[in-house]
Amino acid sequence: xxxxxxxxxxxxxxxxxxxxxxxxxxxxxxxxxxxxxxxxxxxxxxxxxxxxxxxxxxxxxxxxxxxxxxxxxxxxxxxxxxxxxxxxxxxxxxxxxxxxxxxxxxxxxxxxxxxxxxxxxxxxxxxxxxxxxxxxxxxxxxxxxxxxxxxxxxxxxxxxxxxxxxxxxxxxxxxxxxxxxx
Amino acid sequence: xxxxxxxxxxxxxxxxxxxxxxxxxxxxxxxxxxxxxxxxxxxxxxxxxxxxxxxxxxxxxxxxxxxxxxxxxxxxxxxxxxxxxxxxxxxxxxxxxxxxxxxxxxxxxxxxxxxxxxxxxxxxxxxxxxxxxxxxxxxxxxxxxxxxxxxxxxx
Numbered sequence: 001x002x003x004x005x006x007x008x009x010x011x012x013x014x015x016x017x018x019x020x021x022x023x024x025x026x027x028x029x030x031x032x033x034x035x036x037x038x039x040x041x042x043x044x045x046x047x048x049x050x051x052x053x054x055x056x057x058x059x060x061x062x063x064x065x066x067x068x069x070x071x072x073x074x075x076x077x078x079x080x081x082x083x084x085x086x087x088x089x090x091x092x093x094x095x096x097x098x099x100x101x102x103x104x105x106x107x108x109x110x111x112x113x114x115x116x117x118x119x120x121x122x123x124x125x126x127x128x129x130x131x132x133x134x135x136x137x138x139x140x141x142x143x144x145x146x147x148x149x150x151x152x153x154x155x156x157x158x159x160x161x162x163x164x165x166x167x168x169x170x171x172x173x174x175x176x177x178x179x180x181x182x
Numbered sequence: 183x184x185x186x187x188x189x190x191x192x193x194x195x196x197x198x199x200x201x202x203x204x205x206x207x208x209x210x211x212x213x214x215x216x217x218x219x220x221x222x223x224x225x226x227x228x229x230x231x232x233x234x235x236x237x238x239x240x241x242x243x244x245x246x247x248x249x250x251x252x253x254x255x256x257x258x259x260x261x262x263x264x265x266x267x268x269x270x271x272x273x274x275x276x277x278x279x280x281x282x283x284x285x286x287x288x289x290x291x292x293x294x295x296x297x298x299x300x301x302x303x304x305x306x307x308x309x310x311x312x313x314x315x316x317x318x319x320x321x322x323x324x325x326x327x328x329x330x331x332x333x334x335x336x337x
Contacts, residue, residue, distance in 0.1 A: 015199070021206035028213045037245070038236040039301060039331040047321035069309075117311030121250075121304045122231040124313070125330055129233040136235060174314075181311035182265060 040128060045172075060101050061108045063092045067127060069118030069179020082126055089134035093166065106138070106166040113172050118179015128170075135168045142166060225261070226251035226268050231306040232335035239329060244297050246270075246286040248279075250312060251305035265308045267316060279319040303331040 065085070066074040073080045075088060093109040095102040103109035111131055115124055136151070142162050143151040151159065228251045239245050249268040253261040257273070266273050269282040287295055300320060304313060320328060 017203040018199070018206055021203050021210060025206060025210045025213065028210065028217070037239040037242065037301070037331075038334065039230075039239070039329040040233055040235055041237045041299075042328045042330060044317060044321050044326045044328055046324070046326060047318070115310050115314075117309060117314060119310045120306065121308045121310060121313055122306030124310055125231045125233055125306075125332060128330070129235050129332075132235040175310055177311070179309065181309045182307065 040125065040132065042128070057110065058104070058108075061103050061110055063089060063103075063109070063111045065111065065113045065127065065131070067113075067115045067119050067123060069116045071120050071123040073127065082123075082130065085127065085130040086134045086137070089131055090138055093134070094138060107164075110169045110171060113170060115172075115175045116179045117175045117177045117181050119175070131170060132168070135166065138166050139163065223271065224249060224254070224268070225257045225271075225273055226253050226266055226305070228303045228305045228331075229307070230303055230331050230333055233330075233332040234335050236332060236334055237329070239299060239301065241297070244290065244294060245299050245301050245329070246283070247301050247303060248282075248316065249303045250308055250316065251303075252308070265305070265312050267312065276315045276319045279316065280323045283320075283323050283325050297327070298325065299327045299329050300325050301329045301331050 064076055068074070073082060073085065075085065080088065089111065092102050092111075093106050095105075113127065113131070139159075139162050140151040142165060143149060143154055143158070146162070147154050147158060151162065154162075226249050228249050247270070250265060251268075252258075252263060252265050253273070261273050267275065267279075269278055274282065283298075283300075287298065290298070302313070302316070317328070320326070
């Protein structure tokens with residue numbers, strides 16, 4: 001081993017470190033996503049092979065919402081604009097003026113949704129959104145009345161109590177197949 | 183007079199680039215933390231509609247993704263132009279859903295099974311027929327917690 005000159009430690013060239021870092025950065029930019037993770041949370045009804053029992057329901061307690069393949073709404077036989085759905089649903093459930101053609105009481109109110117296989121998913125989601133929004137607004141009003149606080153701010157137990165008073169009962173029927181499926 | 187050396191004429195000192203890698207590493211770590219590796223390239227077009235009643239999915243590990251939409255242009259030759267289902271990273275049929283759910287369950291502990299949520303990312307233009315078939319398949323497989331993915335509607 002020859003006695004080499006006393007070599008000092010060579011400095012790492014900082015320029016290439018930046019290049020490496022840029023490369024890694026671009027790799028991560030390209031291969032990852034900030035995945036969207038929000039949506040409407042829905043609980044599907046359990047599957048049963050037998051058809052559901054035909055319950056004797058008073059027509060006044062059922063709000064039937066039909067959507068056809070042209071994405072038009074029919075609420076209790078009347079054509080309705082999507083914007084009006086939320087208000088109509090709230091009126092039906094809460095029945096403030098105790099009308100005889102609206103729900104007996106919020107605990108007995110049922111919203112029945114029937115779509116067509118040719119309906120656009122976008123329309124379906126908006127309809128579902130409006131129905132859920134109607135319930136959420138009712139829960140909020142009840143929460144403000146009872147606890148003077150917004151529905152999101154009261155505890156889980158209190159929220160359960162309000163949901164027991166105004167239960168979200170949304171029944172989805174088998175879709176019709178008049179429209180064309182894309 | 184020779185004791186005082188004239189100071190260098192004037193050039194502005196060069197910007198030190200020693201901190202450049204630090205900045206880049208910081209950006210890199212940010213991206214590593216905030217994003218997650220896209221584990222599946224979307225073979226179908228999913229333009230989710232906007233909605234207001236959104237709940238955030240807290241625990242991503244309990245969520246499996248089902249995409250429904252028309253195949254992307256590159257995939258149309260292979261899969262056609264009608265809406266298809268993508269489970270994970272493969273285009274599949276409704277009959278493949280139970281297996282897909284079971285495979286997902288194996289990645290989690292028994293106690294977490296009831297909390298599994300299926301996130302459905304569906305294109306707005308898809309018609310409900312295929313969505314209804316997927317929902318029926320999910321119900322038959324006892325996967326009842328479902329999340330319809332949507333963008334926040336700016337009211």
